[in-house]
Amino acid sequence: MSNRPLSPHLSIWKWGPHMLVSILHRVTGDGMAIVGLGILLWWLGALASGPEAYATFQGWVWADFGALSFSGAEILSSIVKILLKIVLIGLSWAFFTHLCSGLRHFVLDIGAGYELDANRMWSIASPIIAILLTAAFWAAIILL
Amino acid sequence: MGNGTSIGKVRGLGSAHEGAHHWLVQRFTAIGNVVLSIWLMASFILLPDLSYETVSSYLAGPIPATAMVLLIISVFWHARLGLQVLVEDYVHTAGNKFGVLALLNLATLGGAAFGIFCVVRLALGGAA
Numbered sequence: 001m002s003n004r005p006l007s008p009h010l011s012i013w014k015w016g017p018h019m020l021v022s023i024l025h026r027v028t029g030d031g032m033a034i035v036g037l038g039i040l041l042w043w044l045g046a047l048a049s050g051p052e053a054y055a056t057f058q059g060w061v062w063a064d065f066g067a068l069s070f071s072g073a074e075i076l077s078s079i080v081k082i083l084l085k086i087v088l089i090g091l092s093w094a095f096f097t098h099l100c101s102g103l104r105h106f107v108l109d110i111g112a113g114y115e116l117d118a119n120r121m122w123s124i125a126s127p128i129i130a131i132l133l134t135a136a137f138w139a140a141i142i143l144l
Numbered sequence: 145m146g147n148g149t150s151i152g153k154v155r156g157l158g159s160a161h162e163g164a165h166h167w168l169v170q171r172f173t174a175i176g177n178v179v180l181s182i183w184l185m186a187s188f189i190l191l192p193d194l195s196y197e198t199v200s201s202y203l204a205g206p207i208p209a210t211a212m213v214l215l216i217i218s219v220f221w222h223a224r225l226g227l228q229v230l231v232e233d234y235v236h237t238a239g240n241k242f243g244v245l246a247l248l249n250l251a252t253l254g255g256a257a258f259g260i261f262c263v264v265r266l267a268l269g270g271a272a
Contacts (some may be wrong), residue, residue, distance in 0.1 A: 033223035048262035
């Protein structure tokens with residue numbers, strides 16, 4: 001029995017855009033669920049607690065980089081503040097990536113978009129559109 | 145004693161008949177998320193600034209408060225379903241899986257309750 005040949009298909013494969021968009025959907029979705037919802041609740045909790053709590057929230061997640069201090073023990077909090085801003089921008093990217101691949105799932109759910117060329121094209125397009133939407137979102141936040 | 149008949153070995157080990165419901169609710173909440181999260185992102189863009197005064201008075205209004213409560217329900221429900229799939233895919237020991245799923249239920253229900261309470265407090269003027 002142990003000498004029976006095994007199907008090789010589980011170990012022989014290479015990356016394709018379909019796999020990338022699939023794992024990106026999971027990573028961005030679960031990333032938002034764990035990190036994003038935590039920050040959403042921090043934001044809502046700060047809003048419900050009053051102006052001081054909201055100022056504390058803003059000071060951590062959207063710190064004024066010009067006012068950061070890197071002397072002594074403040075190095076640690078400054079690094080966390082820089083990381084939190086990166087996390088927040090990353091969450092906006094995760095949102096648009098999950099939105100685009102999720103909309104792609106809706107199309108696949110109705111049985112459309114399985115032709116090899118169309119499937120490949122939208123696998124490549126959806127993360128690219130997501131990056132453009134993320135850039136457009138921040139441009140709109142800053143400019144409007 | 146034998147090992148049972150062929151049918152007896154597999155009876156009761158098939159589908160739990162809950163997959164379709166999980167799949168559908170994931171889609172229903174996804175539709176809710178599309179509408180409500182685009183509303184929230186558009187609000188971030190269209191509000192004149194994101195100061196305490198602006199955001200708290202905006203979210204205290206009847207329509208934004210309702211939308212925010214619905215968003216919390218839809219997003220937390222969707223997140224619970226998505227994380228459940230993650231756990232079922234990667235946690236294989238029955239006891240661990242049960243424990244993590246129990247924790248997931250506590251975290252998502254508790255988180256959603258906290259979020260809704262915060263919006264209600266803002267809307268009903270409890271905050272300073």
